[in-house]
Amino acid sequence: MALYIGKRVLYGFIAIWIISILSFIIIQLPPGDYVSxxxxxxxxxxxxxxxxxxxxxxxxxxxxxxxxxxxxxWASRIVTGDLGYSFEWEKPVMSVIQGRILTxxxxxxxxxxxxxxxxxxxxxxxxxxxxxxxxxxxxxLGFLGLAxxxxxIALIAMWFGYSIxxxxxxxxxxxxxxxxxxxxxxxxxxxxHLWVPVIILGTAGxxxxxxxxxxxxxxxxxxxxxxxxxxxxxxxxxxxMKYPVRMALNPVISMSAYxxxxxxxxxxxxxVVLSLPTLGPTxxxxxxxxxxYLAGGIIFLIGIFTILGTLISDLLLLWIDPRIKFEAR
Amino acid sequence: xxIFNLLRRYPIIPAFIYTVLIITAVFAPLISPQDPYKxxxxxxxxxxxxxxxxxxxxxxxxxxxxxDMLSRLIYGARVSAMVxxxxxxxxVTIGTTLGLISGYFGGHIDEIIMRFVDIWAxxxxxxxxxVVVLIYGQSFKILVALLALMSWPGPVRLVRAxxxxxxNMDYIASAKIYGASNIRILAKHLLPGTWxxxxxxxxxxxxxxxxxxxxLSFLGVGIPPPTPAWxxxxxxxxxxxxxxxxxxxxxxxxxxxxxxxxxxxGDWLRxxxxxxxxxxx
Numbered sequence: 001m002a003l004y005i006g007k008r009v010l011y012g013f014i015a016i017w018i019i020s021i022l023s024f025i026i027i028q029l030p031p032g033d034y035v036s037x038x039x040x041x042x043x044x045x046x047x048x049x050x051x052x053x054x055x056x057x058x059x060x061x062x063x064x065x066x067x068x069x070x071x072x073x074w075a076s077r078i079v080t081g082d083l084g085y086s087f088e089w090e091k092p093v094m095s096v097i098q099g100r101i102l103t104x105x106x107x108x109x110x111x112x113x114x115x116x117x118x119x120x121x122x123x124x125x126x127x128x129x130x131x132x133x134x135x136x137x138x139x140x141l142g143f144l145g146l147a148x149x150x151x152x153i154a155l156i157a158m159w160f161g162y163s164i165x166x167x168x169x170x171x172x173x174x175x176x177x178x179x180x181x182x183x184x185x186x187x188x189x190x191x192x193h194l195w196v197p198v199i200i201l202g203t204a205g206x207x208x209x210x211x212x213x214x215x216x217x218x219x220x221x222x223x224x225x226x227x228x229x230x231x232x233x234x235x236x237x238x239x240x241m242k243y244p245v246r247m248a249l250n251p252v253i254s255m256s257a258y259x260x261x262x263x264x265x266x267x268x269x270x271x272v273v274l275s276l277p278t279l280g281p282t283x284x285x286x287x288x289x290x291x292x293y294l295a296g297g298i299i300f301l302i303g304i305f306t307i308l309g310t311l312i313s314d315l316l317l318l319w320i321d322p323r324i325k326f327e328a329r
Numbered sequence: 330x331x332i333f334n335l336l337r338r339y340p341i342i343p344a345f346i347y348t349v350l351i352i353t354a355v356f357a358p359l360i361s362p363q364d365p366y367k368x369x370x371x372x373x374x375x376x377x378x379x380x381x382x383x384x385x386x387x388x389x390x391x392x393x394x395x396x397d398m399l400s401r402l403i404y405g406a407r408v409s410a411m412v413x414x415x416x417x418x419x420x421v422t423i424g425t426t427l428g429l430i431s432g433y434f435g436g437h438i439d440e441i442i443m444r445f446v447d448i449w450a451x452x453x454x455x456x457x458x459x460v461v462v463l464i465y466g467q468s469f470k471i472l473v474a475l476l477a478l479m480s481w482p483g484p485v486r487l488v489r490a491x492x493x494x495x496x497n498m499d500y501i502a503s504a505k506i507y508g509a510s511n512i513r514i515l516a517k518h519l520l521p522g523t524w525x526x527x528x529x530x531x532x533x534x535x536x537x538x539x540x541x542x543x544x545l546s547f548l549g550v551g552i553p554p555p556t557p558a559w560x561x562x563x564x565x566x567x568x569x570x571x572x573x574x575x576x577x578x579x580x581x582x583x584x585x586x587x588x589x590x591x592x593x594x595g596d597w598l599r600x601x602x603x604x605x606x607x608x609x610x
Binding site: 144150266284302 | 455460463543544564567570577588593
C-alpha cells in the first residue's frame, strides 16, 4: 500500500516536471520576447529605445541565453517558490497572483462539492425510482445544465440578479473588503458572493455525474446480492445505502479528478463574465500582453492543482475501495 | 398519448431542430431577409416584433450596431454547421484510426495510445485553445483544428472497445489464415464493423463541439468578426442585458437548442445501435 501511494506520488512528480516544460514552451512560443514587445509599446507612445539599451535589458532579464539555460534558471527558481518577475506589473509573479490563488481553488472546490451534494442524491433517487416523473425531471434538468453554456447561465444570473433583486452579481468581495487583509468578516463576505459562480460552474458537471451515479447504481441494484439482502428483510434504506451506493460511488471519485481541470477551465469563462478576482482573467490578460513569466507561472500552477486533484482522488479511491489495496500488494 | 409516446421513443423534436439547422446553413443566402453585415446606426437595438418600438423589417430585432438579428442568426447557423462538420470529420477520423490500431494490435501500442488518451482528456482544453489562438491568431482553420484535437479521445475509446470484441471473431481468424495483411484486415474487415460506433461517437461529440466553439467565440478567440457566430453574438449583448435582452438571449437559445438536440440524438443512437453501451438499462 505504501508502495502504491509512493508510485502515485512519483507519477505526480513526473507529471509536474512535464507540465513545467510545457509551461516554459508556452512562455517561449510567442514570436519576439518581452523586450521586443516593450519596444513596440514605447514606439506606439512615440518614444524609442536604442539597440544598446535593448541589449542591456535582454541581458538583465536573461533573455540572451539559449532556451535550455533559461529553462533551468526558471525551473530552479520555481522550486524555491519564485515564479519569476511579471514585466507588466513590475513585481514578482507570486505577489501578483497570491490573492487570486485561494479564490480560484475555493471556487473550483466549492463547485465540486456542490456537484456532489446535488448529483449524488439525485442520481440515487433516479436509479431507485427508475422511469418515475422525478427521474425524467432529473434527467431533463441535467440536460439543461449540460447544454446551456456557462457564459449564458452567468449572463442570465446577472440579468435576474439585477432586474429582479437589484443586486449587482459579480466580483467576489464587497468594495470595502476588496483589498482588506483576510479576516472572518472578509471570508463571510466571500461566501455571500461565491455561491453564484459556484452554482453556474457546478451545473455543467452535474448532468454527467447524475448519469454516472444512476447508471452504476442501476447495474448494482440488479445484482443477486441485492435480491438476497432484500429476501433477508433488510430495510430498503439500509439495503440501498450500505452496499450498492458504496459501489456506485467509485466512479464518482475518479470522475472528480477529470472534473477538476474542467472546472478550472470553466472558471476562466465565468470569472471573465462576472469579473471575479481569480487566476482566469489574469491569465487572459497576461497572454494578451505577452507577460510570459506571469502566463507560464499561472499555467504551471493550474497544472499542479490538476495533478494534486488527481492524486487526492486516487488516494480517496484507495480508502473507499479496498479492492485497490489488494491489487496494489 | 400516442404523440407523447412517439416523442419519447424517437427524437422527433431534436431531429427537426437539426433539419432546420442544416437547411438554414445550406440555404442561408436565400433565406436570410437582409444582409447580415449591413449595419444601420439609426436602427440600433430594435426589439423583435411584438415588443414596443419594433420595426416590421427586423423580425427578431437588431443588435447594438443595427444589424438584423434574424439574418445574423441564419448565417451563424452556417458557421456553426461548418465548424461542427469539419471538426467532427477530422476528429472522428483520427479517433477511429487510433481506436482500430489500439484495439487490434494491443500490447504496448495499446498501452501508449490509451495513456495518451487519458492525459489528453485531462487537459484544460479552453486554456490551451486560448494560448494557441493568441499566438497564431484567429481563423476558421485554427478553430476547426483545435476542436478536432479536442474531440478525438471519445471515439478512440468507443472504437477500441468495439474492435476488441470483433477481432476474436471467426471471420477475422479466417482472413488471417488466408494471409490477409494487417492493413487489409483493419480496413476491410474491422472498419465496416465499427461504423455504428463511429456514428454514435460523432453525434455524441456534437454538443461539446458547439459549446466549445461558442465559448471560444464568446471570449473573442473563436471565429474572427464580423462573421456572425452565435457565441460572439451572445458576447456582444453582454452590456445591453437590461435594455436589449434579445441580443444575448436569441443566439444563446440557438446554442442551447442545438446542443440539447445533439445530446438527445447521440443518446438515442447509442441506445439503438449499441446495446452494450446502453445506460438507460
